[in-house]
Amino acid sequence: MTSPVLSLIAADYSDVQAYSSRFSQEISFSPTAIPSERLFAGLDPEKFSALSVPKLRRYGFFLKLGEEVIGWHCARQQGSVIFSMEESGIRPEYQGKGYYRQLLDTVVSFARDEGYAAIVSTHAADNNRILIPKLRYGFFIKGFEINPMYGLDVKLIYYFNDAQRLAHKMRVGSRAQYEEQD
Numbered sequence: 001m002t003s004p005v006l007s008l009i010a011a012d013y014s015d016v017q018a019y020s021s022r023f024s025q026e027i028s029f030s031p032t033a034i035p036s037e038r039l040f041a042g043l044d045p046e047k048f049s050a051l052s053v054p055k056l057r058r059y060g061f062f063l064k065l066g067e068e069v070i071g072w073h074c075a076r077q078q079g080s081v082i083f084s085m086e087e088s089g090i091r092p093e094y095q096g097k098g099y100y101r102q103l104l105d106t107v108v109s110f111a112r113d114e115g116y117a118a119i120v121s122t123h124a125a126d127n128n129r130i131l132i133p134k135l136r137y138g139f140f141i142k143g144f145e146i147n148p149m150y151g152l153d154v155k156l157i158y159y160f161n162d163a164q165r166l167a168h169k170m171r172v173g174s175r176a177q178y179e180e181q182d
Helices: 013-027 045-050 099-114 128-137 162-171
Strands: 006-011 058-065 068-078 082-090 118-124 140-147 151-159
Touching: 006 013, 006 099, 013 058, 013 068, 013 082, 058 099, 068 099, 082 099, 099 118, 099 128, 118 128, 118 140, 128 151, 140 162, 151 162
Parallel strands: 082 118
Antiparallel strands: 006 058, 058 068, 068 082, 118 151, 140 151
């Protein structure tokens, strides 16, 4: 008997968001999250929407093992050259089997192929289940932020350019010497 093939399938962003809202509670790591409806209550939705950035590209993916959806990923364009990983999830029964690493490999390759300069993501500061794998993968800590909804966030960045990686290391106090690449 052959094992099912793991694949990441491009899907409509709204379909992936709907799937995510159905299953994200299974893997959510935000016990202190304040619902956005509460945070933004009283704001005029029309005025609030008018202030938003013009629509940029959005991406949705399902991670499938054979025919079964075992995970998902949502992302969007941020500015003109940044790919923002919004949410990824692997169903609990499939966690710890290397599928997240495969999802990361595929998403990073996709963003590189699309021409983005870097990938960013934001996570709860105590979410080691995601922070450690991403730091091992090559993401850097870009900064910290207090998020009224979730608390302390860690902002990560993954550069496709060796010069940017080296500059980042130098700027955060590493002893790396910056040398221009040919």
